[in-house]
Amino acid sequence: MNALILENLCNKGKEISQRELASRLGISLGKVNEKLRQLKNNGLIDQNYNVTKKGRQVLEANHPQRAIILAAGYGMRMVPINTEEPKGLLEVNQEPLIERLIKQLHKVGVYEIHVVVGFLKEHYEYLIDKYGVELIVNSHYDEYKNMYSLSLAKDYLFNSYILPCDVWFKENPFNRVEDQSYYLFSKQAVSNSIWRVQPRGGVRKVSAKQLGDRMVGLAYINSTDAASISQSLEYTQTNQELLHCFWETLLEQDKKFILRGRIISSDGFKEINSYEQLRDLDYSSNHLQNDAIKVIEETLRVTPKEIKNIRVLKKGMTNRSFFFEHGSDKYIMRIPGKGTDELINRHSEYEVYQTIKNTNWTEKVLYLNADNGYKLSKFIKSSHNCDANNPEQVQECMNLLRKLHNSVFKVSHRFDLYKQIDFYEELRGTTSAYRDYDEVKKRVEKLRPFIEKNAKRQVLCHIDANPDNFIFSKNQLYLIDWEYAGMQDPDIDIAMFAIYAMYDQQRVDDLIQTYYCNECDLVTKQKIYAYIAACGLLWSNWCEYKQSLGLDFGNYSIAQYRYAKEYSKKVLSYLGEPLNAQN
Structure with a gap:
């Protein structure tokens, strides 16, 4: 406090009263007079309240560095x-x-x-x-x-x-x-x-x-x-x-x-912790002129002031999305995540959404840019993701997958599983972190003829059939986020659901029978196992690429590699093939 009084006395352009000092420093008048007496007694100010040489030395010692x-x-x-x-x-x-x-x-x-x-x-x-x-x-x-x-x-x-x-x-x-x-x-x-x-x-x-x-x-x-x-x-x-x-x-x-x-x-x-706080402080800030906000303004025909309660959603594996409200409605704006342009063909995604836009079991997309991947969609109210541990919910998800697979929807592009494995491996750009990767990949490659021989008709598949992408709302089930969708064997979606849910073999078998209503034959079951191995290797490479960009997915990345390793062995054993990848 003494140094602050000295500072005020030193910088006074005119005489400063004790009362003004008390007001500036937020202390009582009596306290100011007491401090002034101490400063005089210590030789820091003279009788006219001028700061002495000794007082200036105290000021210097208390100057922030x-x-x-x-x-x-x-x-x-x-x-x-x-x-x-x-x-x-x-x-x-x-x-x-x-x-x-x-x-x-x-x-x-x-x-x-x-x-x-x-x-x-x-x-x-x-x-x-x-x-x-x-x-x-x-x-x-x-x-x-x-x-x-x-x-x-x-x-x-x-x-x-x-x-x-x-x-x-x-x-x-x-x-x-x-x-x-x-x-x-x-x-x-x-x-x-x-x-x-x-x-x-x-x-x-x-x-x-x-x-x-x-x-x-x-x-x-x-x-x-x-x-x-x-x-x-x-x-x-x-x-x-x-x-x-x-x-x-x-x-x-x-x-x-x-x-x-x-x-x-x-x-x-x-x-300034949010877009709205910046907007409220400076409505003309250049940073409010954001591409995502412009999309919202133009699509919904609103002004920035009408966009309320913006908040980030849980950071996804591929995208970074945010939630906001306008009036009584809620929306989600997707902004593609780091490295996404390398992973996803946005024109193919656009084609899929155009194909399924009239269904009532996917999200309502209001805007989708085929060049940069920005997507604006209505938020599904009173909703929750599928609980992969709830048999009744899993049953409904498999029913919806069958409905998709039996539909007449067709797109011009195919999801080529093995080509995508090579593509993600190339994106990774370095030797895999897994020491036996080359051996495991060779085993997965040996499954390819078996998969292709027993592949069913090509239908529109979701590919990213993650339990989190199945959304329950009241009496309706939705399947959202079709970024990877393309024509493929429908059994690949069963495999994808299983490995995303990180099921053990018993639960994988239960899932297969749930989809097939307990009428799945042995060859189809083994083919789904083969898909589990190949898809596990696919997402393992995907994780390694994303990790090179600074993103980490915890247990998920190792689990995918384990699926590739363990299920390739299971299928090769069923086929009577040697497990040694060199043969």
Whole structure:
């Protein structure tokens, strides 16, 4: 507090009264007079309240030295903007958020700025030349929360501001003098905060049923507290569960908040966490002119202000989609995911949707672009995905597959299973991570003549017959997402359903009999096993390619390879073929 009073006295353009000091600093008049007496007694100001040489040395010692800006994350709630630009570079009043923060730091003499980047990191590179910042690359931005980002910058915590890249401050929140550490709160009561700032700046935990003050994300850390926080960050290297937390977790020690709280008015800042928040702050922002939003505007004939409750859906294996509302209706906008252009022929997908558009058992598509894959569809209300462990639901899914396979629908393209295996393998571009891949592939290749000899008539197949693509809504069952669909043997869809559901052999057999109403012959059953092996290898290669792009599918990828390995053995054994792939 002494340093802040010195700062105000040093920078006064005119005489400043004790009452004005009290108002600026948010303390009582009596407290101001007490502090002024202390400053005089310590030789920091003279009798005329002028700051002495000793006082200026105190000011210099309490001058913030640096800042750490955390800018690594995806910003998934910013859909659809986050597919094009990282959050820190979104523009408000034609100024990128992060540039405004950097300029505000410069105004108080803070020029050493470290920016932790990750998602779309290359977009921040220009800041090095324009503002002299240092970029710190977080390669695990998609795995950990900002605790890991701060740990990468822990050597710069001393006398440093810590702040997120996505907050817009109406007035400059930084100061030339900071004499103690603090964390910035707003007196907006929220459910996701357990802390409340007390009148004298202390921070107390609220009870389970109470709301806390909103945590803004900005903090100042002096040298004393930096040592403690830096030590805690080192501990995260041995307790990596902490890396999945926000860095503010470190501010609670022994059930107490270790920093003082400082308050900013709720209208003094805006956190830009969503398209709607950016729109409400700056309706003319260039980043609101987004291709996906334009499609929605033109298709539904609405203005951006009429698009409500935008939120990202669960990140899919192929696409990144978002949900929104207009009036009483709900919609899904699909934005093709990373590497999708290599995997999917969007013109073939367009042909399929044109072929089935008059059915009542697939999603209602309002817009589909055959060039870039953008798709706008009506959201199916009161719905849920098929539970692959529910026999009654699985029965209905197989009934719908039979209905599809017995339809008259035809398209001009065929899904060539073995050609696709080679194609995904080529996309992968490197040696497989599986040591016995070549042996397993040769076994799968040996199944090809058996499959082709016993293949049935070519019909329109979904190919991506994932239980998640079967949607139950009231008395209606839908089959959605026809990206991979093409002409094929209908038995391939049974195999696909089984391996997506990651069934064991008994459940695979049950599924086959469910589709065939307990009348499946042995040859057909073995052929479906062969499809399971080939499709497992297909999706295994698909997973390896996607992993090369930084995406990971957990147990799913290994499970697909196991299907290729184990079911190729089963079918070759049935055929009396040697299992040694060299023969």
